[in-house]
Every structure is written in structure tokens, then in C-alpha cells.
Amino acid sequence: MRVLIPLLLCGALLSGCASRKKIFPYAYEQHDFPNGLRLITVPTDYPGVVALYIVVQAGSRNEVEPGKSGFAHLFEHMMFRGTPDYPPEKYEAVLKDAGASSNAYTTDDHTAYHTTFSKEDLERILSLEADRFQHLEYSEAVFRTEALAVLGEYNKNSAQPVEKLYEVLRDTAFDRHTYKHTTMGFLKDIQDMPNHFEYSRQFFDRYYRPEYTTIIAAGDVDRARTRALVEKYWGGWKRGSYRAEVPQEPPPSGARTNHVQWPTPTLPWVAVAFRGPAYTDDQPDQAALDLISFLGFSPSSELYHKLYIEEQKVDSLEAENPDRVDPNLFTVYARVKKDSDLAYVQDQILATLSGFREKPVEKERLEAVKSHLRYSFALSLNNSQAVAATLARYVALRRTPETINLLYDQYARITPGDIQRVASRYFAENGRVIVTLRGESGK
């Protein structure tokens, strides 16, 4: 199947066309291979460079067995440990010869491998990546050593209180779903990782399959040539059959709280969370919560003005409403300047959220947020790697850039009434989770 989406040319971002302009501005081609692999090719107007993102729809959400938290992330590390044809040194040599910038990351729902390089190296890189996705092979000794690098990563992150706050928030909010743990995983599981070599092989066998994978090639690329190269190097990859049974979280059973006592002096934090919906582009709820996160807590919000600029009680205030495969958390975070203001700030956040239930927002404010989102998206696409990176986040959810257009259409349609309805539905005490963090008293 091949779908070519034409570039829509019209005037300014917010006006000009009779029909609404699509937010994703590039003409892309989406092609499905018989083995289930999908290729999305996006020629951009940035010359000379190609950004390749390979998105696997498996992340820490897929860590369904107890004691295996953090495995998707460890596996991302293992993907750099070589194949019979390309041991790590040879793999690195090819990347270096291409002058490539290369890395990978893991999230709750997906893992992405990305490489940015000069366009003349496209075939070499596609062939190299096809080899490791199909023929990864590493010894137990190498696996055990790499597990220590993951512990090193935990160690480097562990100095940050907000990482701990986030870890405890997730653990407190979820009972059954794998979102209970962060992508990094529980420390005890990380320390035990070296003993699970066989599980790592199983993880590869289950998820590193074409039907879980989408290749995004953005930049100075030719659609037909890229398609032919992917067919040549990835066409023989065998489809798998595994489907993870991710335990679903039961409905919330009452408000929850937790506290982190940080061992050294630091500023206090509060995280106020509510159970939100799963990502969707065909219902307004997720889009409305996105808008609320800006209406209530962005630098132009009333609360930000009050707490950061006027009263100067916090030095950080933000809300996140992540796009996830399964229902996740809408969370407001604040770093407070004085311990004694922590309760006040928490109350202010709760009052702001209640406010959305109690009265409709002004239409003008709502339109400002919609405008912000559209321009913010346009400004983010300032190079080919950024285009591919943005697509990767959405492709991980719906395997098509079209979901971005649908989501922004949802934003455009949201009314003050939708905001009020969605706030009433999700900001209920029953599903509330509050976690605070305080440091040792110090300067």
C-alpha cells in the first residue's frame, strides 16, 4: 500500500485556505511492506542531510513480567552490541566513516533509534541498521557488562530529586498497569538485570519484528530510491506473532498521597496528578486536557503570573499531559521556594483545576492557546532531524503522520464547554494523586 499525501500550499498558518490547512507541512509517502514494516519518507527543504528514525512500538509498557522493569531500556543498549557481520567496532566504524550522529531512546510506549548523516550514506546506513534489527547477537558476558552501564545511567539521574518524585508518583498512582514503573525501572530490578540474559533474547524475539517497526526517513531523500533500498535490506525480515497482555489499571479507588524525603538540602516539590485518558485523535478529551495544561499552567497563565512573577513563591511551574497508548496521568509540577509555602502552592494548583470545572474559560484565552500550539509546532520543525523526531513520537502511537493533523483538528474544534466537561470528568478527587518532596533543612 502506498499513500502519497500532497503538500498543501496556502498562506499564513492560521488563515487563508477555504478548508483548514493541515498542520504537518511536508508531503510524505507512507508505504507498507508485505512483512508488516512501514516506511514513511519525508523530503524536506533542508539540503544534504538525512535523519533516519526507526521506531519500535515497544517500551517499558511492554515489561509485563514482575522483576523486569527497565528491560526495554536495557534492550535499547543491547542493540548497539553487534551482529556476526558487524561487531560493535565495525558498526561504529561505518557510522564514524559517515560522520553520523547516532543515538537511541526509550519511553513508556516506544523505543527509537536515530541517525543523522550526509545523504550519500543513505544506503550504507539503511543496510547497517537492517543488519542489527535482524541479526543482533551478543554474549552473556557482554550483556552483563552493559547492564552495569544502565546502572551508571540510573546513578547519574539519581542526583535529581524530580526523577525520584516522578518515580514515586508513578508507583503511587498505578497498581496493575506497567506504567507503575518509569522507563528507567525500579532500582532493585536494575541491579538484578545482569542475571536475565535469556529474557533479553526473548524481548528481542518478541518485539523487534517488522509489524512493530516504522522507519522514518526525513530530509534530502528521494521517495522511490528510499523505498527500493528498504525493500532490498529489510524485505526479508520475518514477521512475528507475539502480543503483550498489558494489565489494565482498574478505575481509581480514592485519592492518594505520598511523600519523598530527600536526604540533602533542596527546594520542595509538589506533583498534583489525575488519571487521564489514553492518546486519541478521534475524541476531544486528550486534546482538551492538552489545552488545559497551557490554559492553567503555561507562562501566560494566571497561576504562573501569580506564583512566579507576582508572589514569587515558585521558580518552576508546569503541567504535562503525555500522549500514551493507555490511560496515563495529567500532572502539574511546581518547585517551591520555601517549605512553608508548599501547602499553599498545592492548594492553588487544586483551585486552578477546580476552576476549569466551575466556569467556562474565556474564548479569547482558548484561542490564544490554540494559536500557541500551532505556531509552536511550526517553529519546532526547524531541521530534518526535528521533523523526524516529532514524527517519531506520533508514529509510535498511530503509525502515521496523519494523526498529527487529526490531533490539531481536535484542538481547533475544542470549545469552552468541552474544557468544562473534560475538567469535570477527569479532575475528580477520586482519581487524584499528590506527591510532595522535601529536602533536609539547609540553606
Next chain:
Amino acid sequence: MKLRTALLGLSAAAMLNAQPKIIEMPSDSPLITFRVVFQTGAAADPEDKPGLANLTASLLAQGGTRALTYKQILDAMFPMATTVSGRVDKEMTVFSGTTHVDNLEAFYKLFQSMLLDPGWREEDLTRLRDDAVNYLRVSLRGNNDEELGKEVLYNEIYAGHPYGRHNAGAVSGLKKISMEDIKSFYSANYAQENLTIGIAGHYPAGFVSRLRTDFAKLPARAASRAAWRDPSPVKGLRVTMIEKDTRGVAISLGFPIDVRRGDPDFPALLVAQACFGQHRTSGGRLFSRLREARGLNYGDYAYVEYFPNGMFRFEPEPNLARRSQIFQIWIRPVEPATAHFALRAALFEFDKLIREGLSQAEFDRWRNFVSKNVNLLMRTKSADLGYAIDSAYYGIPAYREYVQKSLAGLTLEAVNAAIRRHLQSRNLQIVIVAKDCKRLRQSLLSNQVSPMAYNSPKPAALLDEDKIIERYKIELTPSSVRIVEVDSVFE
């Protein structure tokens, strides 16, 4: 790219006419990018008020104008999704922002008034001073061991020199800074002769002359500054240990080097850096031997230029051009039990690099890598403008061409000779952030054997190498290893 006027180093600034320099990169992109760089920064801070340059820039980028409060600016910027960011380094202060062409007029009006007509409100100063103090005490000192270690290293390398203070200042100095100090710093240093404006995108005809007219409001000349003096070299091996209750041990080390972009050996050192441990690149020697082969930590890197905020970035930021540069090794946090071994392993690899240089195969690979990788550094227009401004500062051609042309004529012998000329391990500043520094200090001073234990079988060659590393001598004396409590850092 059109570079209308070459910008020279500060020492030659007086020879320039006082017109702002303008770098234009017109294109069809609807995204219009501004990069406004003043050739002034933290090196101009008064001795008793470090952080003044930074607070001045913060007040411009995150404060109100005469006509608008900061709240009103945020409200006006929000629907356009634009922001103005400001950043101060020792010699450069950069303000940048990007807008969609739909909003060019509204954005530019705000941008220029923020830089040219600041409001100097006390409440903005109070807020931004708090932010600076919290950044030093909490974000850096409290919450980020590796960035803390690196920032202390930068200070220690330049102890007693204007470069030897954190760009954000120190808590006691910040508390002394008044609005009058800030206004004076602004009028003394924000001058047309110090200014370069970069603009990229599909901006209308005539826009550049408007920039020129608007920025002519600034005084023509800056106040004179103290004469430059070269930093004193680090003498011998020095260790600063920061005592902190933390899980891992973060290690950084380095010294000033006398090579900068434009010097004959700079391209050679770029190749050496790539081979030894280019930032966030796997495959360098440090990364391969410490992380990949031994699992000591998450990564290990080396630099031939100052590179702040490495934890948050994969590539260097432009507009950190300086008159003195540093060589640095960054060892990401290791388990306490392996800290002494990790430091030894890094020095072992460093000495080997100095002694043996690169092989022909390494030279071929890494020269090719640097030559192509430079294309990726300028993938955004903002970075492209920034590199152009830096190249003008150093008096070199456009950075990409400079690197690629220099590398084309480079030889293995030249790289190895440059390594021997500029890199050495006898005079080094080492910074370690750890819990129980006393024990580690004792271990270092007594050159205690630090054997490695692994959770899996290792090749005989690696175990043989470990036998050398576990006893690798680091020449320290009690007076060269000091412990400081974390609470005293940046105070």
C-alpha cells in the same frame, strides 16, 4: 551567507568602526531567526560582584520593558509561541529568538524593545536574582553532580583569573548587585561596536536597514576594559573533592590549552578529540575502554574547547568563543567502589594517547568523521548564524569550510605532534564529587591498589591491562588534595 563586516577579536575592537555587524542568511524559510551577540560577558564582572553580566542579560530576556511588564510580554509572545532567550559566557552574551513570518512584526517589536528599552523593575530583579541563587544552590549544587563537578573544574582551572568564576556568579556576590550596577553594566558594555546581529529566513527587503537603525540607539562605543592577561598554568596535579551525600562519584579533569580555532594545531586536536572521546559519541577510546569494555559508567568523553551543559546537549553550542580554551575529560558517575580505578583508567588512556598518538587507521577514520560530522553542527539556522559569528571572532573562514579544508591537508604526524605539543598529564586539575571523600582521598594519596571485579568473564588482555591500571601511580601530595563541603561551593 553574506558577512558584511569581519568581526575581529576584542583586542582589535577599537580599530573597528562603531556600526553593528550584520550577518544575513536569507532563505525561503517562513521561520525568521535572530541571533544578537554582544562581545561582552562574565569576564567583565567586577571582582566582588560576579554574576553581574548574567543578571543583566536575564533582566533583558526575562524582564519587562519600559512600556510593558514581563507579564504583558509573556502574554504577547504566547499566541505566537515565541520566546527570547539570553545566555552569558565569559566573552559573549547572546540573545536569540525565532518567529514564524506571520508574526515577524509583532515579535520583532517586542524583541528589540526588550534589548534596547529595558524596564529595570526591582520586582524583576528580585525574581531573577532568586532564580540565579536557586540555580547555583539547588539545580547545580544540589541536584546535578556531574554538572557541578564540571563547573567547579572550570572555576579551578582558572583560579585567580576573571575566567575563574561561574557565569551565574556566586551567592554572596549576587546579593550585592543593585539595579544601579545592572544599569551601569548595560550602558558600559552593550554598545554598537560590540554587537553582531545575525538574521536568517524569509524576512522582507529593507528589514536589515531597520535593524541597523534600531540598534543605533545603543552607544557607539563600550567602556574600556581591563587588559587581558593569560591564565596561570595549572601546576602539578591538584584534586578538589566535593563532599556530598550522593550515590555515584562524578569525576572531571582538565587544564587550559593554548590552542583555539584558527591556530595551526586546532584541526589536529579536533581529530585527536574525536578519537579519544568526542562528546556523547560512542566509539572513542575513553568510551570504549571505560564503559563498553568494563561497564564502569554511562559514558566518558574529552574536549579541546569549553563545553558547558554537556549533560543536556549532544552538540556544542555556538557563541562560547573565548580568548583561552581548555582541555577536559568528563567521566560520568561511577560506583564508589570503582572511583579510584576509573580515574586511573582515564589517566592511563590519556597517557597512552600522549605517548603513542593515533594509529594510521584511527587517523583515517576520525579525520573522515570530523570532516563529515561538521555538516551536522549547523543544521538549524540559529546554529548556522552562531557558528558564523564565532568564525568572525576567531578570524577564520566559515567553520565548515575551515574544518574541511584544514583536515584535507592534515597528516597523522601532524596530529600526533600536536598531541605531544599541547596535551600533557603532569599538570592537571581534577574535581571529584563524592560521598566519604576522606576515604577516597586517603586511597588516592597512598596510591592504594584498586583492583576491579567483574560480573562476567573478561578477555585476558583486558585483565592484564587492569593489573597495570590498578597500580597506576597518580603523583599527589596531601596539600594538593583538598576537600570542600558542597554547601560552600558557589557561595
